[in-house]
Amino acid sequence: MTSFERLQNRMVGNPVDRPPNFDIMMQFATRHIDKPLRDYYLDHRVLVQANMAMLNDFQLDIVQAISDPYREAFDLGLEVSFPEQSLPISTSPLLREPSDLARLTTVDPVNGRRMHDRLEAIRLFREKVGGCTPIMGWVEGALAEAADLRGVSTLMLDLFERPDWVIELLEFCCEQAILFARAQMAAGADIIGLGDAVASQVSPAWYRLYALPYERRIFQAVKNSGGIARLHICGDTTLILHEMATSGADIVDIDWMVDYQKAAEISDNDGPAICGNFDPVKIMLQGSPEQVREAVINCLSIGGDKNLSAAGCEIPINTPYSNLHAQTAALSEYYSMA
Amino acid sequence: MSEFVEQLALCVERGKVNRESLYPPDLHGQDGTDELAKQALEQGLKPDTILEGCILGMDRIGAKFSENKAFVPELLMAAKAMTAAMTHLKPFFQSGAVKRKGTFVIGTVAGDLHDIGKNLVAMVVEGGGFEVIDLGTNVTTAKFLASIEEHPGCSVGMSALLTTTMVNMEGTIKAIKEKYPETLVLVGGAPVTKQYADKIGADGYSPDPQGAVAILNKKVA
Numbered sequence: 337m338t339s340f341e342r343l344q345n346r347m348v349g350n351p352v353d354r355p356p357n358f359d360i361m362m363q364f365a366t367r368h369i370d371k372p373l374r375d376y377y378l379d380h381r382v383l384v385q386a387n388m389a390m391l392n393d394f395q396l397d398i399v400q401a402i403s404d405p406y407r408e409a410f411d412l413g414l415e416v417s418f419p420e421q422s423l424p425i426s427t428s429p430l431l432r433e434p435s436d437l438a439r440l441t442t443v444d445p446v447n448g449r450r451m452h453d454r455l456e457a458i459r460l461f462r463e464k465v466g467g468c469t470p471i472m473g474w475v476e477g478a479l480a481e482a483a484d485l486r487g488v489s490t491l492m493l494d495l496f497e498r499p500d501w502v503i504e505l506l507e508f509c510c511e512q513a514i515l516f517a518r519a520q521m522a523a524g525a526d527i528i529g530l531g532d533a534v535a536s537q538v539s540p541a542w543y544r545l546y547a548l549p550y551e552r553r554i555f556q557a558v559k560n561s562g563g564i565a566r567l568h569i570c571g572d573t574t575l576i577l578h579e580m581a582t583s584g585a586d587i588v589d590i591d592w593m594v595d596y597q598k599a600a601e602i603s604d605n606d607g608p609a610i611c612g613n614f615d616p617v618k619i620m621l622q623g624s625p626e627q628v629r630e631a632v633i634n635c636l637s638i639g640g641d642k643n644l645s646a647a648g649c650e651i652p653i654n655t656p657y658s659n660l661h662a663q664t665a666a667l668s669e670y671y672s673m674a
Numbered sequence: 675m676s677e678f679v680e681q682l683a684l685c686v687e688r689g690k691v692n693r694e695s696l697y698p699p700d701l702h703g704q705d706g707t708d709e710l711a712k713q714a715l716e717q718g719l720k721p722d723t724i725l726e727g728c729i730l731g732m733d734r735i736g737a738k739f740s741e742n743k744a745f746v747p748e749l750l751m752a753a754k755a756m757t758a759a760m761t762h763l764k765p766f767f768q769s770g771a772v773k774r775k776g777t778f779v780i781g782t783v784a785g786d787l788h789d790i791g792k793n794l795v796a797m798v799v800e801g802g803g804f805e806v807i808d809l810g811t812n813v814t815t816a817k818f819l820a821s822i823e824e825h826p827g828c829s830v831g832m833s834a835l836l837t838t839t840m841v842n843m844e845g846t847i848k849a850i851k852e853k854y855p856e857t858l859v860l861v862g863g864a865p866v867t868k869q870y871a872d873k874i875g876a877d878g879y880s881p882d883p884q885g886a887v888a889i890l891n892k893k894v895a
Contacts (some may be wrong), residue, residue, distance in 0.1 A: 489793060497696065574742075622870070
């Protein structure tokens, strides 16, 4: 069974040889091939090389063009610096004043620098593993992108002080995300992940107002292009789980703070597959292989037939290799137990 | 509790900054924390009363935040309202007429530039009646030590958002404890756990800002 067949079967609850491993790997993958993080963020060849190594050495069931939040924002004009061994850093917001929004225009991803680099990564993935391993592209959700452009704290206050302007900004960000999602699908992506980290920091009412409608529109565009939609909101999403299930996502990532039993409820009947949710720090980084095994099997037994295996968020850079191998072994063990 | 303290606390909790502010809609056109604090001083109320109202308001919104009944935007708005009132107290803090409970030095650990969590803690701790010395992001051990030297008896808070940077906490704590063993050190941030805090020698850990205030209050009780 190929990783693609494994995913397609698992997403609808059909039997598989083992549950897919859908860990998000970025910094760890770069460390694994002994390259500077900066190269992973700026050079699609390094990103692809790192992902291919993860496929071969840790039996992942996905290759992923996800890297950092600033692909779209960089091409829109945000100043971003790229230290050799750290995440990209944005030091000042692009939208210092609300009036700055009027000067912003969407960028065709083909003409962008960092968006284009991601398209190149997807094309290269297609050449190497297309049809066998799911290829995941990525966009920022409209609310997350708005926070990237304006600054998180300022945007949070804007929600109170100039809600109409925020809607205008979200419309812009949504339009940009749809352009980028479509371009990634055209380049050969099978899945589009949507990261909306800041959405877990607002009330459920505001999630429904300022995040969910745009997630739905972006995912609709993904579906219209024949893609699989994956929603990733970092943090405690307990209060918005059922709304997330209505976003149109086929796969909903669940971070480790959420009770996985509760999350599994959204997967019932025609609900999306859920993906998660052991603790990337306490279990993967700091735990023992036996603790990893227990956590992986526990999530699978709770998550139901459509559950995908992954830590709640990105695998930390210094995760012991033995713990990743323990996850791989646990997935095979779970199959033999079934 | 005086009617004024209650009124000010309500405006802090609800994030009502001034008469012009559109939020919250049901208080539109009414005085906010800015006007209330100004009027209180003009009417001869003790400056301490303004601090009392701010502490009460921030305590209420902080408790709601801990219970998932308020969220980051509400906390930021309350902090903005609190700051508008506290601005009127600056001369009294400088002259020593109004005393705070203690000093809290805070920063993100070396290598970490993510400050939203640190900012929230700083705001709530200030609203809890403490002077906050915000060292910003990417704070080196030397900078923490210099600030402790400058503010004898202070407590220290450090945060990290990344697993790659939280490991830097240990060295900083060790250096602080070697030179200033009595200094209370709190840690927090998304990847940090109580277990990790204990392991690296921190005196306290809290997953939310209100918990940090509780630990600091215990120290000064």
